[in-house]
Amino acid sequence: MQTSEVESPSPRAQIRRSALLFGLYILGLFGLLYGLDRQLVDPFTRGIAQLARTILLLGGTEATVHDKVVTTPLFSVAIQNNCNAIYETALFVSAILAYPATWRQRLWGVLLGSGALYILNLMRVLSLIYVGSHFRPYFDTAHIYVWQSLFIVFALGLWLFWAGALARHPQS
Numbered sequence: 001m002q003t004s005e006v007e008s009p010s011p012r013a014q015i016r017r018s019a020l021l022f023g024l025y026i027l028g029l030f031g032l033l034y035g036l037d038r039q040l041v042d043p044f045t046r047g048i049a050q051l052a053r054t055i056l057l058l059g060g061t062e063a064t065v066h067d068k069v070v071t072t073p074l075f076s077v078a079i080q081n082n083c084n085a086i087y088e089t090a091l092f093v094s095a096i097l098a099y100p101a102t103w104r105q106r107l108w109g110v111l112l113g114s115g116a117l118y119i120l121n122l123m124r125v126l127s128l129i130y131v132g133s134h135f136r137p138y139f140d141t142a143h144i145y146v147w148q149s150l151f152i153v154f155a156l157g158l159w160l161f162w163a164g165a166l167a168r169h170p171q172s
Helices: 011-037 037-058 086-096 103-134 136-169
Strands: 064-066 069-071 077-078
Touching: 011 037, 011 086, 037 064, 037 069, 037 086, 037 103, 077 103, 086 103, 086 136, 103 136
Parallel strands: none
Antiparallel strands: 064 069, 069 077
16 A cells, blocks of 8 residues: 655745735735725724724813814824724735634634734824824824834734744644
């Protein structure tokens, strides 16, 4: 009786496969989000605005929301598509899905990572309202440079943490 051994792909082939999957997931998720902008992205963004308002009210700051604009007595911030973290989260999810892991591991990575990115984005919105209210000259710097950089580093770090945990405990 002859047994056939299944060869595992070379590291180079695994990297190519993961990179291809990553690109396909990005195209698919971004296409889906663009196609469902009014049905999914806009309500999601309005939800962030409403939650930011609720947190401000709980903290004793008067705040109102109109559509995707959060207004306090000192400052207003409009939450746009690039400020809702939905595309950054789609990029993160694409990296998780393209990684060679079990579907259960991927699901946990997607759920926990997306939740962490959502909380970070909410902190970004609230802190930008604070900066705009009390340090207006620094708002653009905080918005464009500080928070964009922090968000990218956090998302990458989160993915590296997840992938590293899988490498240390592959069967978890």
